[in-house]
Amino acid sequence: MVAMRGMDATMTGEDKAPRTERGRRTLRALLDAARAEFGEKGFHDSSVVSITSRAGVALGSFYTYFDSKESLFRALVKDMSGQVRDHVAPVLPGVGDQIDAEGRALAAFLLFARQHKEIYRIIDEAEFVAPDAWKAHYGTTVERILERLKAAETRGELSGPIDEAHAWAIMGMNVFLGLRYGVLGEERAVEDIAEVVNRMLRKGLG
Amino acid sequence: MVAMRGMDATMTGEDKAPRTERGRRTLRALLDAARAEFGEKGFHDSSVVSITSRAGVALGSFYTYFDSKESLFRALVKDMSGQVRDHVAPVLPGVGDQIDAEGRALAAFLLFARQHKEIYRIIDEAEFVAPDAWKAHYGTTVERILERLKAAETRGELSGPIDEAHAWAIMGMNVFLGLRYGVLGEERAVEDIAEVVNRMLRKGLG
Amino acid sequence: MVAMRGMDATMTGEDKAPRTERGRRTLRALLDAARAEFGEKGFHDSSVVSITSRAGVALGSFYTYFDSKESLFRALVKDMSGQVRDHVAPVLPGVGDQIDAEGRALAAFLLFARQHKEIYRIIDEAEFVAPDAWKAHYGTTVERILERLKAAETRGELSGPIDEAHAWAIMGMNVFLGLRYGVLGEERAVEDIAEVVNRMLRKGLG
Amino acid sequence: MVAMRGMDATMTGEDKAPRTERGRRTLRALLDAARAEFGEKGFHDSSVVSITSRAGVALGSFYTYFDSKESLFRALVKDMSGQVRDHVAPVLPGVGDQIDAEGRALAAFLLFARQHKEIYRIIDEAEFVAPDAWKAHYGTTVERILERLKAAETRGELSGPIDEAHAWAIMGMNVFLGLRYGVLGEERAVEDIAEVVNRMLRKGLG
DNA sequence: CATGAATGAGAGTTCATTCAT
DNA sequence: TATGAATGAACTCTCATTCAT
Numbered sequence: 048m049v050a051m052r053g054m055d056a057t058m059t060g061e062d063k064a065p066r067t068e069r070g071r072r073t074l075r076a077l078l079d080a081a082r083a084e085f086g087e088k089g090f091h092d093s094s095v096v097s098i099t100s101r102a103g104v105a106l107g108s109f110y111t112y113f114d115s116k117e118s119l120f121r122a123l124v125k126d127m128s129g130q131v132r133d134h135v136a137p138v139l140p141g142v143g144d145q146i147d148a149e150g151r152a153l154a155a156f157l158l159f160a161r162q163h164k165e166i167y168r169i170i171d172e173a174e175f176v177a178p179d180a181w182k183a184h185y186g187t188t189v190e191r192i193l194e195r196l197k198a199a200e201t202r203g204e205l206s207g208p209i210d211e212a213h214a215w216a217i218m219g220m221n222v223f224l225g226l227r228y229g230v231l232g233e234e235r236a237v238e239d240i241a242e243v244v245n246r247m248l249r250k251g252l253g
Numbered sequence: 254m255v256a257m258r259g260m261d262a263t264m265t266g267e268d269k270a271p272r273t274e275r276g277r278r279t280l281r282a283l284l285d286a287a288r289a290e291f292g293e294k295g296f297h298d299s300s301v302v303s304i305t306s307r308a309g310v311a312l313g314s315f316y317t318y319f320d321s322k323e324s325l326f327r328a329l330v331k332d333m334s335g336q337v338r339d340h341v342a343p344v345l346p347g348v349g350d351q352i353d354a355e356g357r358a359l360a361a362f363l364l365f366a367r368q369h370k371e372i373y374r375i376i377d378e379a380e381f382v383a384p385d386a387w388k389a390h391y392g393t394t395v396e397r398i399l400e401r402l403k404a405a406e407t408r409g410e411l412s413g414p415i416d417e418a419h420a421w422a423i424m425g426m427n428v429f430l431g432l433r434y435g436v437l438g439e440e441r442a443v444e445d446i447a448e449v450v451n452r453m454l455r456k457g458l459g
Numbered sequence: 460m461v462a463m464r465g466m467d468a469t470m471t472g473e474d475k476a477p478r479t480e481r482g483r484r485t486l487r488a489l490l491d492a493a494r495a496e497f498g499e500k501g502f503h504d505s506s507v508v509s510i511t512s513r514a515g516v517a518l519g520s521f522y523t524y525f526d527s528k529e530s531l532f533r534a535l536v537k538d539m540s541g542q543v544r545d546h547v548a549p550v551l552p553g554v555g556d557q558i559d560a561e562g563r564a565l566a567a568f569l570l571f572a573r574q575h576k577e578i579y580r581i582i583d584e585a586e587f588v589a590p591d592a593w594k595a596h597y598g599t600t601v602e603r604i605l606e607r608l609k610a611a612e613t614r615g616e617l618s619g620p621i622d623e624a625h626a627w628a629i630m631g632m633n634v635f636l637g638l639r640y641g642v643l644g645e646e647r648a649v650e651d652i653a654e655v656v657n658r659m660l661r662k663g664l665g
Numbered sequence: 666m667v668a669m670r671g672m673d674a675t676m677t678g679e680d681k682a683p684r685t686e687r688g689r690r691t692l693r694a695l696l697d698a699a700r701a702e703f704g705e706k707g708f709h710d711s712s713v714v715s716i717t718s719r720a721g722v723a724l725g726s727f728y729t730y731f732d733s734k735e736s737l738f739r740a741l742v743k744d745m746s747g748q749v750r751d752h753v754a755p756v757l758p759g760v761g762d763q764i765d766a767e768g769r770a771l772a773a774f775l776l777f778a779r780q781h782k783e784i785y786r787i788i789d790e791a792e793f794v795a796p797d798a799w800k801a802h803y804g805t806t807v808e809r810i811l812e813r814l815k816a817a818e819t820r821g822e823l824s825g826p827i828d829e830a831h832a833w834a835i836m837g838m839n840v841f842l843g844l845r846y847g848v849l850g851e852e853r854a855v856e857d858i859a860e861v862v863n864r865m866l867r868k869g870l871g
Numbered sequence: 872c873a874t875g876a877a878t879g880a881g882a883g884t885t886c887a888t889t890c891a892t
Numbered sequence: 893t894a895t896g897a898a899t900g901a902a903c904t905c906t907c908a909t910t911c912a913t
Contacts, residue, residue, distance in 0.1 A: 065872095066872095067872080069872075069873095070872070073872085073873090089381045090381075091297050091381070094906085094907065094908085095907075095908060095909085096907075096908090104873080104874090105873055105874040105875060106874075106875060106876095106909095107872095107873065107874055107875065107876095107909095107910085107911085108872075108873055108874075109908095109909095110908095110909070110910080111872065111873080115908075115909080116907095116908065116909095146458065146459060168380070168381075171377060171380055171381075172380075172381060174374075174377055174378075175295045175296075175297070175374075175377075175378060196458075204459075205458045205459065206456075206458065206459065209458070210449070211433075212430065212433075212434070212441070212446055212449045212450075213449065213453070213458070215426075215429045215430055215432075215433045215434075216426040216429065216430060216449070216450060216453065217426075218429055219425035219426045219427070219428055219429025219430065220421075220422040220423075220425040220426050221425070222425055222429065223421045223422065223424055223425025223428065224418065224421055224422060224425065226421075227417075227418075227421045228418070228421075235418070240418055243416070243418045243419065243422070244418075244422060246457075247419070247422065247453075247454075247457065248453075248457050248458050248459065249457045249458070249459040250412075250456065250457040250459060251452075251453060251454050251455045251456040251457040252352065252402075252411045252412065252415075252419070252454050252455070253350075253352060253410075253411065253412065253454065253455040253456060271897085272896075272897090273892090273895095273896075273897070275891090275892090275897065275898090276896085276897060276898095279897075279898085300881085300882070300883085301882080301883065301884085302882085302883090310898075310899090311898055311899045311900060312884095312899080312900060312901095313884090313885085313886080313898070313899055313900060313901095314897075314898055314899075315884095316883095316884070316885075316886095317896090317897065317898075321883080321884080322882095322883070322884095477893095478893095479893080481893075481894095482893070485893085485894090501793045502793075503709050503793070506885085506886065506887085507886075507887060507888085508886075508887090516894080516895090517894055517895040517896060518888095518895075518896060518897095519888095519889085519890085519893095519894065519895055519896065519897095520893075520894055520895075521887095521888095522887095522888070522889080523893065523894075527887075527888080528886095528887065528888095558870065558871060580792070580793075583789060583792055583793075584792075584793060586786070586789055586790075587707045587708075587709070587786070587789075587790060608870075616871075617870045617871065618868075618870065618871065621870075622861070623845075624842065624845075624846070624853070624858055624861045624862075625861065625865070625870070627838075627841045627842055627844075627845045627846075628838040628841065628842060628861070628862060628865065629838075630841055631837035631838045631839070631840055631841025631842065632833075632834040632835075632837045632838055633837070634837055634841065635833050635834065635836055635837025635840065636830065636833055636834060636837065638833075639829075639830075639833045640830070640833075647830070652830055655828070655830045655831065655834070656830075656834060658869075659831070659834065659865075659866075659869060660865075660869050660870050660871070661869045661870070661871040662824075662868065662869040662871060663864075663865060663866050663867045663868045663869040664764065664814075664823045664824065664827075664831070664866050664867070665762075665764060665822075665823065665824065665866065665867040665868060683876085684874095684875075684876090685874095685875075685876070685913090687876065687877090687912090687913090688875085688876060688877095691876075691877080712902085712903065712904085713903080713904065713905085714903085714904090722877075722878090723877060723878045723879060724878080724879065724880095724905090725877070725878055725879060725880095725905090725906085725907080726876075726877055726878075727905090728904095728905065728906075728907095729875090729876065729877075733904080733905080734903095734904070734905095
């Protein structure tokens, strides 16, 4: 992904790891509190005091585990990005061709978004707060989509030529459908939405 | 859309309108400075002092025209939302069917995004800073797309049934393609991208 | 009044007098607006813009007539102080002795306070905003009371020796009774209150 | 009144209480600094920076203990109101009748005012800055006076009928005598002033 | 490891006053 | 005289981060 050059997806290992069981519990509590807080109020209206008080730990303890409010946010974005991946990956192999698989992936993503509505607020805000993590998220997502499409093209399932733009287009569709039918409203079945896309991808609208 | 042409969406309702020519110049300077500042640094890293100093006016003058930093941001979002609309609308009528028209719309949008790269930072951040303006932007955008698709369906140009999900899918594609090929990189011609989408919408990928 | 040394009761003639009829009307409008504004909101929560807009004149016009917000306030305090005096003085001569006269004075003052409830807010706040005007008000008031009492003592109406403390005591009674039965509530007739004081002054409570 | 003795009226309900000894010291320093600052300069000319710098603590520490400049002022008014009460109450029981007792109360109040000259500036300004605390102060003061007078009337010490107006009259006398002979000048002995009032209340001026 | 008081840079906002028109 | 835009000093309050206990 040429445009993604410069993204730093490898900034793992910052922040301090807990060494005791008690420490592990405190860290967990902080992460959960942060996810709720950032999801509800956004990065700037969230405060470290509020996060620690949600977590039931002392203010100072925050800095035992994180270097800064930003570094916690970054950790959260990476975590959620990974979770999406882990949630969607298992449904990709299955009956049917790649277009069917993309439909299943969208359905799985919609389900995930419904269970974790805060994901949009957090990942979207990463554009401003943690640009590297944000670029990493969308960069790897689009790369994965493109690889799948290329492989399908090679297998003759798609009438190419497939290029990067297709992957961006599909990611955009998924993101906005996830926003609309995952977060903003749940009035339609995820399979229904997946079917709409499936038809579009298979035969177009014409 | 036509009804919107020329109307100053920036100063609707809130904030005070200037009564003299000098005041009009000051207001213009503030809006321009704000667009640049917010586009470069985002809402929270932008400051009113910095905006006024860019604009070459005194700090206090800001509050002659705007109630708050937020209200300026809101005004800007509405303004840019209107500009996108005004930029895209003229290309919609033309030769070919609705799918061709959507392709032209995307190309026009890409050109606009290239000329106004700050639009993404500003409209995206509105999700957090001015949620109402943000919802209004995407809400009217999707409505307009849906109307066009429905009309085309009625004309028999599209093999329905068309529903809201199609509009969201198309908006998502456009937004992410605009981000990728309008803002992040300009290595491909806008017609090229439009053609990719055109093919997808016309015949799918199958 | 030894303690009042230093008060500047003579600062008349500051501010600019209007020379035209139109100017006279503007000045009048400003004074009326100021009285209402200061009475409602107090000095610090009142603003020059608000006063001028109440008066229906332009902001800049304020400085055509007053040097500053404070100087307007000072003018108002002197004005109201004079009005109290002018309202009470006429009732002093009359049937009965000096104690009767003091009762009539209190009744007249209560009536005035009921018609001009803002007087308390304005004169009380003068302690902080225009100390000289405040000292002048209470200084001349107490002097006038003391003179009357001394004269009555000379006439044999009072069993002396009368001194300054009596005057302060009576002024204090009047001020607090005016606050209670003039401003805070009007449930008792002013003659009723005057009668209570009359009895106290005539025979005490014992 | 007795029930009030020793209780910290300063920290009732609002504002945060310190949990450590160090915190207690900081809070104390802030309160002392505030009393001096407000007493000298009044509420509006006092600033939080100035108060904290007097107290020798950082600006931010102010907000560890108080919600706002106003809330500190309110706390101070309540505190001083309580202190007056606690200072005067002990002298009420004693030899003689209720009129003697009121004289002792006035003398005690004068002494207190001499030691705490800032009390007038602070309580008077509360009319504008903390109206509730101001009303509470004068309301409870007048109630207590009225109760004492009624009880004395019942015991046959006073020739009634006593009503609320008497209490307001006496409070007014005390307040203005306290201002004149407690704050503005100390040239007369407090017993002297008390004696003047004693005679007035016992036999009137007639 | 946990605690919470202390710190202070920095931000947004107000408004009396000035002044060009 | 009247107007209202322009000015900028001054102020309150926030909050991420540090550190002594």
